Amino acid sequence: MVNGETGKVSGNRPYSIIKITLAVTAAVATIITALTLLHQGGYIDLYDFVYISENISLGFIFEIIGSIMNN
Numbered sequence: 001m002v003n004g005e006t007g008k009v010s011g012n013r014p015y016s017i018i019k020i021t022l023a024v025t026a027a028v029a030t031i032i033t034a035l036t037l038l039h040q041g042g043y044i045d046l047y048d049f050v051y052i053s054e055n056i057s058l059g060f061i062f063e064i065i066g067s068i069m070n071n
Helices: 017-040 046-054 058-070
Strands: none
């Protein structure tokens, strides 16, 4: 809530785990779809992305989401 006179903000942000999960899932699905279409069209070689995907773990992603929600 924002005080109309002082401009001070009070209360907590209303995070929704379901909405955050759906947004992350939609973003990952969009990236996978785009990479698949580009690969089928012959524009990229997906083997270039294997190195990147090996270095990103699910735990790392959950740590980022947890740190965002704790702020």
